[in-house]
Structure formats: C-alpha cells, structure tokens
Amino acid sequence: MSKHSTQTLAQLVQPDRVHRTLYTDPAIFALEMERIFERTWIYVGHESQVRNPGDFVATRIGTKPVLLTRHGDGRIHVLHNQCAHRGAQVVADASGNAQEFRCCYHGWSYHTDGRIKNIPLRHGYSQRLDVNDPKLAMVQVPRVQSYRGFVFASLVADGPSLADFLGYIATSLDDMVDRAPDGEIEVAGGSFKHVYHGNWKLYLENLLDVAHPLFVHQSSIEAAKVQDDSVPSDGSGEIAIRQMRQNGASYGFFESQVGIWAYPNGHGYMGDYHDDAKLVAAMNDPVFREYREALEVKKGAAEAKRILEVKRWNTNIYPNVSFMSQFQQFRVVHPIAVDKTVVYTYQFRLKGAPDRIFRHAIAFANVVNGTGSLVLTDDLETYNRIGTGMGSAGAEWIQIGRGLDTDVPDAHHGRRGKNSTSEIYLRNMYDAWLGYMTKGGRGLAAAAE
Amino acid sequence: MSAAAKLAPAAIADRGEIEDFLAHEAALLDEARYDEWLGLFTADAWYWVPAQLGQRDPYETISLMYDDRRLLETRVRRLMQGLLHAQTPRSATSRQVTNVAIVEQQPDAALVRSKFVVVEYRRDTQRLFAGTYFHRLVRAEGALKIASKRVDLVNCEAELEGLVVPF
Numbered sequence: 001m002s003k004h005s006t007q008t009l010a011q012l013v014q015p016d017r018v019h020r021t022l023y024t025d026p027a028i029f030a031l032e033m034e035r036i037f038e039r040t041w042i043y044v045g046h047e048s049q050v051r052n053p054g055d056f057v058a059t060r061i062g063t064k065p066v067l068l069t070r071h072g073d074g075r076i077h078v079l080h081n082q083c084a085h086r087g088a089q090v091v092a093d094a095s096g097n098a099q100e101f102r103c104c105y106h107g108w109s110y111h112t113d114g115r116i117k118n119i120p121l122r123h124g125y126s127q128r129l130d131v132n133d134p135k136l137a138m139v140q141v142p143r144v145q146s147y148r149g150f151v152f153a154s155l156v157a158d159g160p161s162l163a164d165f166l167g168y169i170a171t172s173l174d175d176m177v178d179r180a181p182d183g184e185i186e187v188a189g190g191s192f193k194h195v196y197h198g199n200w201k202l203y204l205e206n207l208l209d210v211a212h213p214l215f216v217h218q219s220s221i222e223a224a225k226v227q228d229d230s231v232p233s234d235g236s237g238e239i240a241i242r243q244m245r246q247n248g249a250s251y252g253f254f255e256s257q258v259g260i261w262a263y264p265n266g267h268g269y270m271g272d273y274h275d276d277a278k279l280v281a282a283m284n285d286p287v288f289r290e291y292r293e294a295l296e297v298k299k300g301a302a303e304a305k306r307i308l309e310v311k312r313w314n315t316n317i318y319p320n321v322s323f324m325s326q327f328q329q330f331r332v333v334h335p336i337a338v339d340k341t342v343v344y345t346y347q348f349r350l351k352g353a354p355d356r357i358f359r360h361a362i363a364f365a366n367v368v369n370g371t372g373s374l375v376l377t378d379d380l381e382t383y384n385r386i387g388t389g390m391g392s393a394g395a396e397w398i399q400i401g402r403g404l405d406t407d408v409p410d411a412h413h414g415r416r417g418k419n420s421t422s423e424i425y426l427r428n429m430y431d432a433w434l435g436y437m438t439k440g441g442r443g444l445a446a447a448a449e
Numbered sequence: 450m451s452a453a454a455k456l457a458p459a460a461i462a463d464r465g466e467i468e469d470f471l472a473h474e475a476a477l478l479d480e481a482r483y484d485e486w487l488g489l490f491t492a493d494a495w496y497w498v499p500a501q502l503g504q505r506d507p508y509e510t511i512s513l514m515y516d517d518r519r520l521l522e523t524r525v526r527r528l529m530q531g532l533l534h535a536q537t538p539r540s541a542t543s544r545q546v547t548n549v550a551i552v553e554q555q556p557d558a559a560l561v562r563s564k565f566v567v568v569e570y571r572r573d574t575q576r577l578f579a580g581t582y583f584h585r586l587v588r589a590e591g592a593l594k595i596a597s598k599r600v601d602l603v604n605c606e607a608e609l610e611g612l613v614v615p616f
Contacts, residue, residue: 237520372612
C-alpha cells in the first residue's frame, strides 16, 4: 500500500502551487509510473525507424523496456523485452533487423510479433506448457496506434483512443509531417541521450517555459552577441549563433509576442519566438526559398502558404514528448528514478526537401539538443540544481501561479496565457497529473472545457 | 636532425615537436587558458566531437560538439564568461596524450593520431573520458597550428551528462 491516498495526492496540487514532494518522493514516482506511464498513451517511436519487416528499436514505456518491431506481415508491434522462460532480456541491441529474436540463456526464440518460434528440449516440459498462450511469449503491449507515422502504445487494454488522447494537439504532429514536400518524414542523423539528476516533469516544464532563456542562457547569449560574423562558418555555426542571440530577445518580446497554449491531457505548445530571417519561414534564405518552391510544386501555392504560416515552437504531448516542427526536432523523456531522467532526442528528414534543409536540422539539433551544446548544458545544469535544491527543507511549495487570473479560453477546448510567460502550461500539466493520479485519468477533457 | 625527420624530409615537424605541441595544448586546456587554446587553431579551423563511432561527417549526423571557426570562438568566449551556470563551480581536469603517430604527411600538413585520457572533476563527481584525437597540423608563420581536430570518444554513444570543457 502506498502511503499516498487519492485524497492526500489531491492536496499536493493547488491552483497556484504544487508540493515539492511531487519531484522528490520515490513513492509518488512509483505511482506516476503505474497511473500515468503504464496507463496512458506513450510515444514509442516513428514508423520510419522500423521501415522493413524484422526492423526493431528498443525503447521504454515508463521504466519498462520494450521493443518496437515490424513483423513479416507489415504490422507494427510493441513487445516486452523479456524472455518467457527465465526472464532474461532477449534483445540487447538498441536497434537492428532480425528474422527472429533468440534468448541468450537457453535459446528460446520468438517471432518478430512476440510469439514463441522454438523451445529447445521442449519435450522435457509437460503438455501444460502452451506455446499458443499469448502470455507465454515476448508479450505484446495491448494497444498500439499510429498517428501519421508517430507510434504510441498503452499498457492497458481499455481507455480513450489515441485520437481522443491527442485532441487538438494532433495539429502539431500534422505540422511536423505537412512540411515535407513528399508528405513523409523519417528519423535520421542519430540521437542525443542526455542524463540529468532531477525529476522527469522538469524537462517538459522547461520546454514550454518562455521566461527562462534570459537567465539560464545568459552565458551563450552574451558570447554570441559580440561574435564577429565575418569569421568563417560553414553554416553550422551561423545557425547556432543566431539561435543563441534569439534567446536574448527582450523580456517585452517574450512577454507579448510568443504565446502559450494549453489543451486537455496536459498537452500544450508555445508560439514562435523568432524574428530571425534564418530561423523561421525565411523568404530571404536561398535554401529555404528552394525548399518553399519544392513544397509549392507538390502541394500548391495556397497549401504551401498555409503550412508555412503555422508558427509553433515547442509542443509537448504529455507525459513523454516535446518536439518542434520548424527544425524537425523530437525529444522523448525517459523517467529513470524520481531524481534521474534520460532524454533521447531525434531529428526528422523532410522527404522531398533540399538536402541543405536537413543539414540545418542537424546544426540546429547540435545547438538546442546537443549534449555538448553552448545552450543545453545550462538547461541540464538547471535541472540538476532543481534536483539538489528540492532535496532541501526549504520552501515546501513550488509556485505555478503566474497568469492564473488572466488566462483566457481558446477556440479548441483549451486555454492560453494572456501573456506568453503565463505558467498555464504548468497548471495544465498538473490538471492532467491530478486526473491520472486521483481519478483514473477520467474527467480531464471535461475539466479543461 | 632526428631519425623521424631523416625518414620523412618533407615533414612539417618531427615527432618531438608534435608531441611537445600536443602536451602544450593539453596543458592550456587543463589550466583553462581557453583564449590561448583558441590561438592554436588556424583562421578557418574546425573542432569536432562526433556522436557516433566511425561517424563520416558532421553534416548528416548530429555531433556532441561541432564548431566551425565562428562557433569555436563563441564557445571559447562563453567558457571565459564570469557567469556560466554549467561551470559554476568550475571543473578541474587532467589530461594525458600518448601513442602519438603521424599517419599522413604532406609538404604543408600532417595528420596526427594520438590517444587521450581526460579526468574531469566537478562538484563531487569525477568523470573519465578516453579516446582518439586526430589533429591536422599545419605550419603558419613558423608555428604549428591546428587546422582541424577530431575527438573520438569511446563512449560517444552513451547516455551522458552535459559536456562543457573541451576535450
């Protein structure tokens, strides 16, 4: 029995503040895994990562190791990565292609949809060992659904559909895919994997936080501001330096120009904060002009214009994804322990776009998601300091009330901040958290409406 | 004249000078003399820490660090800022550069492979990094300069905490 009842959990989340223990208590973390990560829809990968039969990618649902696989019939499955015999991890590689999965211990083998293929010395078992029992297998995760190539899975058999779970925030995934002239995107170019010593929620919180760049990123802002632009660059440094400078936009700009939107189930997005010609739909950049022409040829001028006028920066799909379309970035949050988190980041190639557009995505990944970036390293330091700070016996309550009295409804069953620095995105994630933790995930959409 | 120089008369430097140069570079980094470190690079140099073993280029795949000359200058300027959260407190490092081999000789440049170990201590935690350096060295105005430096970490594909101090 957990020491937390639904009543005591509910008391930890108040309209303008949440209790520090939500970030520090291992018992709450265990409940979060059970009631959020092992219940709702969790992003597990993109279809392009398992393009061919036999392709697989290892990931996690909460702390549970799973495999995303493509079976011989073309269907996608998510399998628990555990042998049904004596419990060993079956697949040790992070990704690959396999005809079958074979356990290293006693050689039990499995089809790529998880069914048992062969058991050595099977005659030694009694007839009670039923190889057709779906639980005597690399057990399939009960629900797997895709939205435009993005694969989500749920460890429970019943619950809202993926479409209901996503709601209006699906339009941000549309924005990721629509930008490809050929209407298709693919994961490419490797993955950063960063570790910090703090709670998983901190990452999602920071990715929609418009108020932090001026402080957290001061060192890179100051260094970039005085950089001489006549010094040679092959384009990579140029994109990085422009991004750093943009982080140094005035508070007035961040407060009034960006925008912050929140939707049911904890999802939300922040608007675009770039007026830099190289970083948005940049009509003067020759590579972008070439890309826009490719988009117009395939989609028509009107549709291309509509697509490029969508100006969103980071979108969060609670509880494990944050992504941005303009440079095709995608980050997946893996909670490890109450005070340890790993984030895997990916980028997508827009099919049909000029090659240089993908090079821009790589350069941008290096500066915003890079383990050795001049920007991200200050974010990681901040997460670590929050992790350390919350271990103290100081202020018990974490303040999330900025903008509480001025937020306004949004046309799509959501709400938005009157000012961009409203902490509405925090309150919204905690609305969802409360629903999952105390109401079995029910009533969230209703609560937000 | 050293034996190496006799064997390769077109070399821009003999092994002794190259080893001294690499040790000097390591000392500048250990002593956080980053502006002097930047001074070792040519005006169009690049500095690269791949994110994958055997990575082909820094354009089609992400990198732990990939700095053209312009970004390298910004990186060094940031390292020298008084206010740098990710280096508050500062790291202390100790480096060893060994197994130096001149793998390619041209009249005006040499590609040098070496092995390194970097021990980094910061805020109660000590980290160990090891791998292979590839320096392309040239001679400019009498002095050796780094035209490019590639750093292959053995754990470049690992889950890592932030990397701030250059390798």
